[in-house]
Amino acid sequence: MKEDIEVSRLWSRGLTGSDVSRRGDHSGRFRPSLARRSVLKALLGVTAVVISAALLGRAALVQFGADAPREPTEWPRLLNEVPVTGVDLRLGQPNNSPMVVAHPSDKDLLVLASRVDGPDFSCKLHVSGDGGRLWAPADPVPKLPPGVDKCYAPEVGYDDDGTLYYLFVGLHGAGNRPGGVFLTTSADSGRTFSTPWRVLGPLNYQVRMVIDQRLGHQGRMHLVWLDAASNGSLGGLPPAPNPIMAAYSDDGGKTFSAPVQVSEPGHQRAVAPALAVGKDHAVHILYYDLNDDARDYQGLDGPTWEGAWSLVLATSVNAGRNFGKGLIVEDQIIPPGRIMLIYTMAPPALAAGASGEVYVAWYDARNGDWDVFLRRSYDGGASWQPPVRLNDDPLGGGHHQYLPRLAVDASGRLDAVFYDRRRDPENVRYDVFYTSSMDGGRRYSPPLQLTTESSSSMIGGRYTVPSAQGLVEAGSGLGLLSRPSGAIAAWADTRNAWEPDRSRSGLTTQDVFATEVKIAS
Amino acid sequence: MNRRTKDIALRRDRTLSRLSVRSSRGLRTVLLSLAVLITVLTSSCQGRYEALPSRVTVAEVTMYEFQFHHDTVAAAGRHVFEVHNAGTLAHEMVLLSVPNDFPVSIDAQARSGTPAAFPTIAFLPPRDPGESGTFAVDLAPGRYALICFLKAPDQERHVLKGMSSELEVR
Numbered sequence: 011m012k013e014d015i016e017v018s019r020l021w022s023r024g025l026t027g028s029d030v031s032r033r034g035d036h037s038g039r040f041r042p043s044l045a046r047r048s049v050l051k052a053l054l055g056v057t058a059v060v061i062s063a064a065l066l067g068r069a070a071l072v073q074f075g076a077d078a079p080r081e082p083t084e085w086p087r088l089l090n091e092v093p094v095t096g097v098d099l100r101l102g103q104p105n106n107s108p109m110v111v112a113h114p115s116d117k118d119l120l121v122l123a124s125r126v127d128g129p130d131f132s133c134k135l136h137v138s139g140d141g142g143r144l145w146a147p148a149d150p151v152p153k154l155p156p157g158v159d160k161c162y163a164p165e166v167g168y169d170d171d172g173t174l175y176y177l178f179v180g181l182h183g184a185g186n187r188p189g190g191v192f193l194t195t196s197a198d199s200g201r202t203f204s205t206p207w208r209v210l211g212p213l214n215y216q217v218r219m220v221i222d223q224r225l226g227h228q229g230r231m232h233l234v235w236l237d238a239a240s241n242g243s244l245g246g247l248p249p250a251p252n253p254i255m256a257a258y259s260d261d262g263g264k265t266f267s268a269p270v271q272v273s274e275p276g277h278q279r280a281v282a283p284a285l286a287v288g289k290d291h292a293v294h295i296l297y298y299d300l301n302d303d304a305r306d307y308q309g310l311d312g313p314t315w316e317g318a319w320s321l322v323l324a325t326s327v328n329a330g331r332n333f334g335k336g337l338i339v340e341d342q343i344i345p346p347g348r349i350m351l352i353y354t355m356a357p358p359a360l361a362a363g364a365s366g367e368v369y370v371a372w373y374d375a376r377n378g379d380w381d382v383f384l385r386r387s388y389d390g391g392a393s394w395q396p397p398v399r400l401n402d403d404p405l406g407g408g409h410h411q412y413l414p415r416l417a418v419d420a421s422g423r424l425d426a427v428f429y430d431r432r433r434d435p436e437n438v439r440y441d442v443f444y445t446s447s448m449d450g451g452r453r454y455s456p457p458l459q460l461t462t463e464s465s466s467s468m469i470g471g472r473y474t475v476p477s478a479q480g481l482v483e484a485g486s487g488l489g490l491l492s493r494p495s496g497a498i499a500a501w502a503d504t505r506n507a508w509e510p511d512r513s514r515s516g517l518t519t520q521d522v523f524a525t526e527v528k529i530a531s
Numbered sequence: 532m533n534r535r536t537k538d539i540a541l542r543r544d545r546t547l548s549r550l551s552v553r554s555s556r557g558l559r560t561v562l563l564s565l566a567v568l569i570t571v572l573t574s575s576c577q578g579r580y581e582a583l584p585s586r587v588t589v590a591e592v593t594m595y596e597f598q599f600h601h602d603t604v605a606a607a608g609r610h611v612f613e614v615h616n617a618g619t620l621a622h623e624m625v626l627l628s629v630p631n632d633f634p635v636s637i638d639a640q641a642r643s644g645t646p647a648a649f650p651t652i653a654f655l656p657p658r659d660p661g662e663s664g665t666f667a668v669d670l671a672p673g674r675y676a677l678i679c680f681l682k683a684p685d686q687e688r689h690v691l692k693g694m695s696s697e698l699e700v701r
Binding site for chain 1: 586587589608609611650651652653654656664665666667668669
């Protein structure tokens with residue numbers, strides 16, 4: 011009995027072979043520490059496998075965590091800019107409006123969507139497997155949907171599983187009317203794409219897409235667009251209202267929620283929405299209200315509008331189910347010139363952080379030349395700090411800064427890029443400048459020039475509509491991707507723009523270039 | 532050891548034996564599962580990189596007086612030209628498309644004095660000594676030429692001094 015108790019006590023300790031062996035019982039009949047040796051062997055085996063996997067390639071280690079964000083202790087370090095789109099002077103294509111996103115778990119896998127404004131409207135996609143050093147073309151729309159002649163104005167995003175979504179507007183006819191908005195997906199990094207399917211009907215313009223990867227199984231895909239009541243006149247929208255609408259999908263774009271109106275009757279000429287997801291899945295939509303400016307809204311002839319525009323932010327606190335009343339963030343936006351083509355009007359810049367901060371940026375002519383301004387909110391857009399000027403060249407010095415783009419990385423660092431003509435006394439050639447803030451937009455790093463060669467604002471696509479006389483299409487903005495290690499910026503570049511006869515007149519060639527700003531630790 | 536203890540020991544022995552067998556099996560199962568998992572992960576990851584659409588060729592071109600130094604054969608697809616002027620004069624680089632059946636070399640054509648027009652695909656503007664430039668281009672299989680048309684101090688164009696070369700894309 012006593013021995014039974016002793017045995018039972020030993021057994022009660024679990025796999026107690028060692029205890030038994032110390033007691034000297036049953037030598038040779040069984041292996042006292044077998045269980046512990048088994049566990050140790052298993053651990054060694056796992057370790058060996060992990061090391062082998064690491065030697066095989068970094069991809070396997072991606073599964074085991076991401077880099078922690080670091081505070082930089084020295085100025086950002088700039089890497090050489092690289093070409094993304096391929097040049098062909100025989101075509102003279104204006105490539106612009108880049109949008110860059112990263113795979114959710116493979117930080118070296120990037121995709122960049124861009125727009126083509128000529129000779130025919132089109133859309134492109136490029137993929138990089140080495141963090142943006144080299145870019146290869148992909149073919150997201152090898153066959154256009156029925157009734158569509160061209161794809162245009164693409165947007166890209168990834169869901170949490172790594173499925174790539176490519177959204178584009180289908181144009182048709184000589185007038186390039188939007189025949190619908192379509193979506194296609196790729197599960198193999200852009201090698202193959204699904205057959206596109208329609209997600210929005212005709213007469214929908216200025217569509218933007220953002221995927222909230224943190225919500226639901228496939229993430230929540232948010233769309234925002236301008237819903238035109240009818241075909242407008244050449245180069246312009248039909249008379250207001252043409253509301254801004256939003257919807258979302260939780261199944262990868264197969265079905266969408268019933269669209270809800272974002273812009274209110276009080277903002278009749280709401281245009282060019284921007285979209286961002288913030289704290290607790292809040293959805294922010296920022297748009298211009300052109301107020302009484304029917305001239306730009308409808309593409310009518312005439313000089314720059316004499317009045318002011320407004321910037322309005324609408325927020326959904328229930329992940330896009332409905333939106334609250336629009337809040338005027340800025341109401342003294344002095345138009346920087348005529349809107350070249352209302353359909354391609356660049357949206358304002360919008361970014362939101364995980365702690366409730368919201369940033370908006372735009373450019374206007376209140377100081378005579380164009381300047382980039384930023385306002386920030388720390389309470390999800392309920393209240394706003396006074397505007398700050400992001401560019402630091404002399405006030406009213408006669409050099410334009412414009413088309414800002416904002417992004418916030420996981421650590422809360424705010425990045426900003428914009429076009430800047432400070433280096434050209436003639437105010438024609440532009441460079442790309444970058445600045446960042448580590449303290450929620452209170453202080454900024456001195457603007458850093460990203461481009462080694464300036465580009466010309468007189469090179470690009472032109473439209474034969476009244477509003478576009480004498481103007482050149484710059485695109486809907488720059489591309490910007492913020493990550494803990496730094497930021498990747500992309501822009502429309504004209505360094506390769508030459509006529510075959512080596513003249514420089516009437517040029518249209520724009521190529522997308524990119525560079526990386528490394529935030530050193 | 533009495534019989535009861537021996538019985539208990541035997542049961543324990545069998546149990547531990549089963550455990551050891553199970554442990555062995557379990558260990559093998561764990562290792563096999565991990566091996567399969569790692570294989571799947573790495574193959575899918577390798578598949579991801581292999582699946583990236585089209586390859587990218589980095590075409591390094593060095594410009595001297597009076598020649599282009601580069602690989603003369605390349606695969607079709609995306610090329611990123613990284614051009615560096617290692618000479619003492621400014622040089623440019625014009626990338627032309629040449630018909631496959633063009634009867635002479637581009638150098639012979641340039642020196643022949645007979646005009647011929649070839650489509651210009653890309654043009655890298657003049658680079659001073661030590662400067663570099665880059666552009667990307669998608670090249671289909673065919674014949675291409677690199678030429679510098681700048682004038683030397685003696686006013687003779689670089690191409691007539693031999694600054695042309697051909698690139699075969701397969």
